Amino acid sequence: MITLHHIPFSRSFRILWLLEEMGLTCELKQYSITDGSLRAANFKAISPVGRVPALEIDGTTIYESGAIVEYLTETRPDLGLGRLPGDPERVAYLEWLGFAETQASILASLNMQHLFMGDPTPAAPVVLKLEAARLAATLKAMDRTLADRDWLLPSGFSAADTMMGFNLFSAPYYVKMDGFPNVLAYIERIKARKAYQDARELDGPQEFYKKDFYDVPQA
Amino acid sequence: MKITLHHAHEARSMRVLWLLEELGIAYDLKVHNFFDKSLRSPEYLALNPAARVPALEIDGEVMCESGAMIEYLCELFPDKALGRPAGDPERMAWLDWLHYAETIGQHCANLTQAHIVLYEAHMRSPTQMSLEARRLHKVLGRLELQLADGRDYVMASGFSGVDCAVGYGVDIARRFVRFDEMPMAAAYAARLAARAAYRAAQPPENATLIYRKDFYEVPNV
Ligand SMILES: N[C@@H](CCC(=O)N[C@@H](CS)C(=O)NCC(=O)O)C(=O)O
Ligand SMILES: N[C@@H](CCC(=O)N[C@@H](CS)C(=O)NCC(=O)O)C(=O)O
Numbered sequence: 001m002i003t004l005h006h007i008p009f010s011r012s013f014r015i016l017w018l019l020e021e022m023g024l025t026c027e028l029k030q031y032s033i034t035d036g037s038l039r040a041a042n043f044k045a046i047s048p049v050g051r052v053p054a055l056e057i058d059g060t061t062i063y064e065s066g067a068i069v070e071y072l073t074e075t076r077p078d079l080g081l082g083r084l085p086g087d088p089e090r091v092a093y094l095e096w097l098g099f100a101e102t103q104a105s106i107l108a109s110l111n112m113q114h115l116f117m118g119d120p121t122p123a124a125p126v127v128l129k130l131e132a133a134r135l136a137a138t139l140k141a142m143d144r145t146l147a148d149r150d151w152l153l154p155s156g157f158s159a160a161d162t163m164m165g166f167n168l169f170s171a172p173y174y175v176k177m178d179g180f181p182n183v184l185a186y187i188e189r190i191k192a193r194k195a196y197q198d199a200r201e202l203d204g205p206q207e208f209y210k211k212d213f214y215d216v217p218q219a
Numbered sequence: 220m221k222i223t224l225h226h227a228h229e230a231r232s233m234r235v236l237w238l239l240e241e242l243g244i245a246y247d248l249k250v251h252n253f254f255d256k257s258l259r260s261p262e263y264l265a266l267n268p269a270a271r272v273p274a275l276e277i278d279g280e281v282m283c284e285s286g287a288m289i290e291y292l293c294e295l296f297p298d299k300a301l302g303r304p305a306g307d308p309e310r311m312a313w314l315d316w317l318h319y320a321e322t323i324g325q326h327c328a329n330l331t332q333a334h335i336v337l338y339e340a341h342m343r344s345p346t347q348m349s350l351e352a353r354r355l356h357k358v359l360g361r362l363e364l365q366l367a368d369g370r371d372y373v374m375a376s377g378f379s380g381v382d383c384a385v386g387y388g389v390d391i392a393r394r395f396v397r398f399d400e401m402p403m404a405a406a407y408a409a410r411l412a413a414r415a416a417y418r419a420a421q422p423p424e425n426a427t428l429i430y431r432k433d434f435y436e437v438p439n440v
Contacts, residue, residue, distance in 0.1 A: 048361040049322075062311055064318030066286075071314055074305045084305070085294045091280050094291055098284025101318070102269075105325040117346055124344040126337060141268055 002026040003056040005046060007033050008204035011065045011104060012053035014165040016202060018069060020195035021162060022079050026055075034207050066097045069159045081159040089153050093160055096152045100163035103138040106131050107170045114174075114214045121217070128216045132174050139171060139180045146182035150189055161190070165199075169206075173214050220295075222246040225266065225274040227253040228422035229429040231285045231324060231387070232273030238289055238383040240416035242299050253429055286321050286384060293380040301380040309374050316373050316381040319361070323388030326355035330395045334435040349437040356396045359404060362389070366403035371410055378414075386411040394430050 004019065004026045006012040010033065019026050031037040031052065038050045047054045047063060054061055055068050058075075062068050073082025083093035110131050113123035142152075151157045152164075168187050171177070177184055190196055224239060224246055226232040230253055239246050251257045251272060258270045267274040267283045275282040282288050293302030303313035329351045333343045362385065365373060372378045373385055389408045398405040411417055422428060 048364055049358050058311070060311065062315050064315050064322065066318040066321075067311070067314035071311050074310075090294075091277075091282060091287070091291060094287035095282055095284050098287045098321075101286075101321055101325075102284065105321075105328070108325070109329055112350065113344070113347055117344075117350065122344050122346040124333075124337070124342055124347070126342040127333070127344065127347070130332075130337075137269060 001056075003029060005029045005031065005043070005052050005054040005056075006203075007031050007038075007052045009166070009169055009206035009208060010052055011166045013169075013199065013203060014065045014100075014162050015053045015055060015068050015072075017165045017196055017199040018072060018081070018159055018162040020199040020202075021081060021159075021193075022072065022076060024072075024076075028202060030204055032207060066101055066163065069097060069163060073159045081157075081162075083153065083155075083158060083160075089155055089158075092153055093158060096160035097163055099138070099141075100160070100167060103135070103167050103171075106135045106138065107167060107174070110135070110174050110214070111170065111208060115208055123217075125216050125218070132216065135171060136175045136179070139175060139177075139183055142186075143180040143182045146186050150186075157193075164190070170208075173209050173212070176213075220244075220278055221276070222278075223249060223276040225249045225251060225263070225272055225276075227251045227258075227272045227429070228426045229253075229391070230272045233420055234285045234320075234383045234387045235273050235275060235288045235292070237387065237417055237420035238292055238301070238380055240419045241301060241378075241380075241383065241414075242292065242296050244296065252427055254427065285324075286317055289380045289384055290317060301378075303374065303376075303379060309376060313374060313379060313381055316365075317384055319358075320381065320384030320388050322358055323355065323385070323392060326351050326358060327388060327391040327395065330355065330435070331391070331429065334395075335429060340438070343438075345438045352395050352437055355392055359389070359392060359396060359401060362407070363401045363404050366407055372407075382411060386417070391430070394433065394435055397434075 002024060004012060004015055006016060006028055031043065037043065044050060046061060053065050053068060054063050062071060074084060077084060083089040113121055113128060117123055145152065152160045224232060224235055226236055226248055227250065257263065258272065264270060266281050269283065271283065273285050273288065275288045297304065303309040330348065333348045337343050372382050374381065386408065389404060393408065
C-alpha cells in the first residue's frame with residue numbers, strides 16, 4: 001500500500017505522475033496550500049516539516065521528491081525509468097534530478113514572494129527581478145539541451161522528466177516562454193503522455209495563481 | 220581517475236571538498252573568488268553555464284550539482300563505505316537526507332542573497348528575510364528529531380556522505396537561525412567540525428569569505 005500526501009500542482013505532482021508512469025496505484029491524501037491543512041496536527045505527525053510530498057511506502061515515510069524518485073526507480077528497476085549505477089547516463093540522470101530542484105527553488109521563492117506574503121506583496125522588486133532572470137537562465141539551459149532530443153536524456157523518457165512536473169507548470173507565471181521554443185515543444189510532448197493525463201485527472205484544481213502572469217511590481 | 224573541483228570558500232562546493240577529503244582520494248582544487256567576475260569568465264561558463272560553484276570535472280564529464288556529486292562519488296568508491304547502496308537497509312533514508320540537505324541549502328541561499336549579496340536596504344524585504352529564517356528553523360527541526368535518539372550522525376550506522384551535505388547546511392544555517400533550542404543539532408555540528416577532513420576543507424587564513432559576521436539578524440520591519 002502506497003499513500004501519497006499531496007497538494008495539487010505542487011512538487012508532489014512529480015510523484016503522482018511518476019507513480020502513473022510506473023503503473024503503481026496509491027491512496028491519495030489531498031491537502032490545500034491555502035487552508036492551513038499542512039499545519040494541522042494530523043499532518044504534523046506525518047511530516048515534521050509540514051510539506052508535500054510525503055510518501056508512505058514499504059513501512060516508512062519518505063519526504064524529498066528527488067529521493068522518492070530515486071527510491072521508486074531503484075526498487076523497480078525493471079520499469080526502466082531510472083538510470084542506475086553503471087548506466088552510461090548515470091551522471092546526467094543525477095544532474096537533472098539536482099537541476100530540477102535548483103530550478104524549483106527559484107520558483108518556490110517566486111511563489112512565496114508573489115503569492116503568500118500579502119497583497120500588495122512587501123517583496124523587494126530587485127529580488128523578484130533577479131529571481132525571474134535566474135529562472136529564465138535555467139530555462140535557456142533546458143532549451144539548449146532539448147534542441148536535439150525529445151526528453152532530458154538522449155536515451156529517452158526517464159524519471160528525470162517527471163521532476164519537471166511542478167516546474168513547467170509554474171514557470172510560465174513568471175517568465176514569458178516564447179523565447180524557449182524547445183521547452184514549449186517538450187511541454188506539449190509531456191501533455192500528450194497518457195500517464196501525465198491520468199495524473200492530472202487525479203491532481204485537483206490549482207490554488208496558487210489568481211492571474212496568468214506575475215510581473216515585477218514597479219518600485 | 221582525474222578529478223578537479225571548482226570551489227569558492229564557504230559555498231556549496233565545500234560539501235564536495237570535504238567529501239573528497241573524507242574519501243582520501245587525489246584531486247585538483249581550483250579556488251574561485253565568489254564576489255569578483257571569475258565565475259563569469261568564458262572558461263568557467265563553458266564548464267558551468269549557470270556561473271555557480273561547485274563544478275566537478277571527473278573523467279571527461281562535468282557535474283554542477285553538489286548532491287549529484289556526493290551520490291556519484293560515494294558510488295565510485297564503494298570500499299570507503301560513505302554511501303548506502305541500493306539494497307542497504309539505510310538506502311531510503313540516505314537518499315532522503317541527501318536531498319533534505321538541499322532543502323536547507325535553498326533557504327540558506329535565499330538568506331545569503333538577501334543579507335549579503337543585496338547589501339542595500341531598499342534591495343531587500345525584511346518580511347521575506349524573517350519568513351525564510353522561520354522556514355529554515357522549521358526545516359532544521361527535522362534534523363533535531365532525527366538526532367534525538369543520541370546517534371552521532373544522520374545515519375544510525377555511522378558517518379556517511381550525507382553528513383557532508385547536511386553538516387555544511389547546518390554550518391551556514393547557524394548564521395541565520397539560533398540553535399539554543401536545537402542542542403542535538405548544535406552538538407552534531409561540533410562533532411563534525413572536529414573531523415580532520417572537515418578541517419582540511421575549511422578556508423585558509425586570509426581567504427575571501429562570504430560570511431563575515433557570526434550572525435545575521437533580520438532587520439526591523
Ligand atoms: N525539497 C522538497 C521541497 C518540498 C516543498 O517545499 N513542498 C512545497 C510544495 S511545492 C510545500 O509543501 N510547501 C508548503 C509549505 O512550505 O508550507 C522536495 O523536493 O520535495
Ligand atoms: N543546487 C546547486 C546550487 C549551487 C549554487 O547555487 N551555488 C552558489 C554558491 S553556494 C553559487 O555559486 N552562487 C552564485 C550565483 O548564483 O551567482 C548545488 O547544490 O550545487
